[in-house]
Amino acid sequence: MYDIAIIGLGPAGATLARLLDKRYTVIAIDKKKSKAGKCCGGLLSPDAQRALARFNICLQKDVLVDPQIFSVRVMDLDNHIEAFYQRFYINMNRAKFDDFLISLIPDRVETCYNTVCTRIDKEDYTSYSMELKTNGVTRTETAKIIIGADGANSIVRNTFYGNHKIHRYISIQEWYEDRTNSPSYSCIFDKEITDSYCWAISKDQYFVLGGAFPVKDSGRSFEALREKIKKSGISFGKAVKREGCFVCVNKRLTGTCTGKNGAYLAGEAAGMISPSSLEGISYAMESARKLAEAINENLQDVGRRYFMGTLGIRIKIIFKIMKMLFISNRILRKIIMKSGVKTIRAF
């Protein structure tokens, strides 16, 4: 019996596995098979940079990609206007970033890759059992505490906290050979395509186009986006790969759930992601830090300490929900963009 089992080794799970005290026996599993990495824009926000700074972690340059971008071009296709805003992101390779965080996990944590958790049961008041599958072989492990750091379609959340509903969208990204002669980062708003938003970003020799779409007709919405972007005059080469995954879009605060009674959630599984920008790496690392603090004190009353510790994150999400309501409104967005507040002139 392990003290703690972590399902998922994205930024939340890897950070938690690194920070848990050495007095605990910990198993951490992830279903990842390849080095392809998660479908992600791969932009490290100032909040995520601050989280790394708090951990005194530096990034090696091979995690970064070309080019580093200093502005975002907002294309409002509903109102036919565009504006540029200064931004302070780091453009990076998401797969290498996740691998880097995993490389920091101490050896005392038992890590299992290519292993999917297919079922979880509460055994009694003090333990959970997990069914794990590796290369078709099934085994069962038990732990006193189970942590869902398993992203937008979390098995821990779906098993124990299905009543905390959260909107899930489908994200689709397609990578093309880059033909644009000026690399850029664009945010695209178009109500006919999605009530969330879409993006285009240059990464090394690729042009990446993506968006978050309501599940129904997500494929068709992506095709519509591609056609509109082509018509806008942006030219890109042959498609190289397409990727997709669920993404949580937290439209109500009830979508955030930290867990209780030995089954806790961290990162996107807990609904901790910005609904306006879909930025989630900082939330994943911060929630993992708070959960580690709560567990490292002792194993009693973890749920209350973790809930209280994440109050700041939940307040931040409330502001992001309000921001989302604002920017997804066509008229309000037009007023903001036309006002010129915080815009920069592009020459």
Ligand SMILES: Cc1cc2nc3c(=O)[nH]c(=O)nc-3n(C[C@H](O)[C@H](O)[C@H](O)COP(=O)(O)OP(=O)(O)OC[C@H]3O[C@@H](n4cnc5c(N)ncnc54)[C@H](O)[C@@H]3O)c2cc1C
């Ligand atoms: C298209 C897209 C673009 C995004 N762009 C950005 C961006 O530019 N910047 C940013 O900050 N955020 C971005 N986000 C959000 C960000 O990717 C997530 O919020 C962040 O990855 C959450 O981290 P996590 O550790 O909670 O979950 P994840 O990174 O999703 O990790 C979950 C892990 O759990 C594993 N797993 C899942 N289920 C199981 C199971 N049953 N058994 C075993 N393992 C399992 C998965 O393999 C995965 O490794 C984007 C999201 C999407 C979808």
